[in-house]
Amino acid sequence: MPKVLISDKMDPKAAEIFRARGVEVDEITGKTKEELIAIIGQYDGLAIRSATKVVKEVLDAATNLKVVGRAGIGVDNVDIPAASAKGVVVMNTPFGNSITTAEHAIALMFALARQLPEADTSTQAGKWEKNRFMGVELTNKVLGLIGAGNIGSIVADRALGLKMKVVAYDPFLTPERAVEMGIEKVALDELLARADFITLHTPLTDQTRNILSAENLAKAKKGVRIINCARGGLIDEAALKAALDSGHVAGAALDVFVEEPAKASPLFGTPNFISTPHLGASTSEAQVNVAIQVAEQMADYLVAGGITNALNVPSLSAEEAPKLRPYMALAEKLGGLVGQLESDHIRGVSIETEGAAAELNAKPIIAAVLAGLMRVYSDTVNMVNAPFLAKERGLDVREVRHDREADYHTLLRVTIKLEDGSERSVAGTLFSNSEPRLVELFGIKMEADLDGEMLYVVNQDAPGFIGRIGSTLGEAGVNIATFHLGRRSHGPGGEAALLLSVDGPVPEPVLWNVCNLPGVNKVKALKF
Numbered sequence: 001m002p003k004v005l006i007s008d009k010m011d012p013k014a015a016e017i018f019r020a021r022g023v024e025v026d027e028i029t030g031k032t033k034e035e036l037i038a039i040i041g042q043y044d045g046l047a048i049r050s051a052t053k054v055v056k057e058v059l060d061a062a063t064n065l066k067v068v069g070r071a072g073i074g075v076d077n078v079d080i081p082a083a084s085a086k087g088v089v090v091m092n093t094p095f096g097n098s099i100t101t102a103e104h105a106i107a108l109m110f111a112l113a114r115q116l117p118e119a120d121t122s123t124q125a126g127k128w129e130k131n132r133f134m135g136v137e138l139t140n141k142v143l144g145l146i147g148a149g150n151i152g153s154i155v156a157d158r159a160l161g162l163k164m165k166v167v168a169y170d171p172f173l174t175p176e177r178a179v180e181m182g183i184e185k186v187a188l189d190e191l192l193a194r195a196d197f198i199t200l201h202t203p204l205t206d207q208t209r210n211i212l213s214a215e216n217l218a219k220a221k222k223g224v225r226i227i228n229c230a231r232g233g234l235i236d237e238a239a240l241k242a243a244l245d246s247g248h249v250a251g252a253a254l255d256v257f258v259e260e261p262a263k264a265s266p267l268f269g270t271p272n273f274i275s276t277p278h279l280g281a282s283t284s285e286a287q288v289n290v291a292i293q294v295a296e297q298m299a300d301y302l303v304a305g306g307i308t309n310a311l312n313v314p315s316l317s318a319e320e321a322p323k324l325r326p327y328m329a330l331a332e333k334l335g336g337l338v339g340q341l342e343s344d345h346i347r348g349v350s351i352e353t354e355g356a357a358a359e360l361n362a363k364p365i366i367a368a369v370l371a372g373l374m375r376v377y378s379d380t381v382n383m384v385n386a387p388f389l390a391k392e393r394g395l396d397v398r399e400v401r402h403d404r405e406a407d408y409h410t411l412l413r414v415t416i417k418l419e420d421g422s423e424r425s426v427a428g429t430l431f432s433n434s435e436p437r438l439v440e441l442f443g444i445k446m447e448a449d450l451d452g453e454m455l456y457v458v459n460q461d462a463p464g465f466i467g468r469i470g471s472t473l474g475e476a477g478v479n480i481a482t483f484h485l486g487r488r489s490h491g492p493g494g495e496a497a498l499l500l501s502v503d504g505p506v507p508e509p510v511l512w513n514v515c516n517l518p519g520v521n522k523v524k525a526l527k528f
């Protein structure tokens, strides 16, 4: 039974779903990195929010881990390249908390416009400072969105309802989408020059880090008010403090900080500064949404191999999965065959599909070929890390779809390009739409199941050879389960190949005996 650790506070629905789906679950929150490293080895899945930092050292200790599920959106607390290299799927729940977070941004915008927290503190202190708190109206003000994705577009919609004018800086926002949203797409400098309020809704990346730097804050309109419900690190906090002190920025509301938990920021106590402790996603509705989604997605993967909302591997929808699964099994076997036969000299691989196979989503099929191919280098290779490892090794991976009449209703061909420029190709099909079957091996037509322990023999076609190999194996107590043969030329006497499946591994001395039989050119034990 797969086992999941929930390491951040999560709605109880998550644990309920895991258990209902046959996944064992432990909820242990608030662990330090060292404590997490000590226990992570026993888990197949790790369900997190923003507090758990899934860094490389944690992943290195996670010897059984298959999936990290983020009950929320931002995954900057997960080392995704390290997870990919370890073959761990990283998934999030991209929509479950977006309305809630957009509402928090709007709440903070109102709070800034009317100085609500300070007015509340003063009133409850019995001061009744009616003349101290003069606010600004939102109607007709310009709201500058930095990032107009899911959350940004909900903020825009709500702001338009408040009769604000919305401008957005987002290099990936198409002009058509901007028109559809009723907003104006602008360059960052123009946004800075025009916005009365700026709200940030981008992920934290190398491009967005310090997007509101000292320089950009200086370009902002005097009296601007800034809201950040996205990530600490998007604003230079020291520069923001200086701009608030000088009055260039009239107010700032931060839900997120460079360092969290933020317990001693220089911003604390600054007039017109409002903060919340990363509450953007904290409503009961959003937390139920993300808990249900993350548990369903992780259970789908751990129990049934379905992949939804993964950030480092192509998705496999519930509709696609049953159709693709036999192809992925075929792809992995063909990759495994060429990998075991030619592991040392492969420079490139081309994956060709024809017939029914050419209609399918090729990404999972390619990943499965690469996983089979590279399993010879490490038995921890899987569909997640295989494309990553292939890239790291400089393997040239190509996909070709053929739209032509073929001998088989569906065919997958894997061709490897070797160091010396030569190519070798294997091909397979599906029998009864579900059973992977080899149909061609390095130019020799041959039908075989690639399954269990096998022996590959290349020999000179000559009478009596099959009898000799049968007796050599029989004398060593190796039972032959199936026997497949083919030859390169149509007539006798050329190169022939044998694929035998055997009931157990063939011991090394027996392999040598087979190798020493007259006419044998090559022998290789294979395992599928």
Ligand SMILES: NC(=O)C1=CN([C@@H]2O[C@H](COP(=O)(O)OP(=O)(O)OC[C@H]3O[C@@H](n4cnc5c(N)ncnc54)[C@H](O)[C@@H]3O)[C@@H](O)[C@H]2O)C=CC1
Binding pocket: 072, 073, 074, 075, 094, 097, 098, 101, 146, 147, 148, 149, 150, 151, 152, 169, 170, 171, 172, 173, 201, 202, 203, 204, 207, 208, 229, 230, 231, 255, 256, 278, 279, 280, 281, 282
């Ligand atoms: N405070 C909180 O509790 C929460 C914070 N978040 C944060 O909000 C962020 C945004 O979430 P979504 O809107 O769902 O993500 P999204 O992926 O739908 O939208 C992000 C937008 O940022 C844009 N973008 C990327 N690089 C950019 C750049 N260099 N300059 C300008 N725009 C750029 C993208 O094109 C995209 O449109 C998340 O990455 C997460 O970090 C999300 C949920 C809750």
Ligand SMILES: O=C(O)C(=O)COP(=O)(O)O
Binding pocket: 049, 050, 051, 071, 072, 073, 074, 075, 097, 278, 279, 280, 281, 282
């Ligand atoms: O979903 C996100 O990106 C968030 O930042 C929410 O964070 P949380 O799950 O509340 O720790």
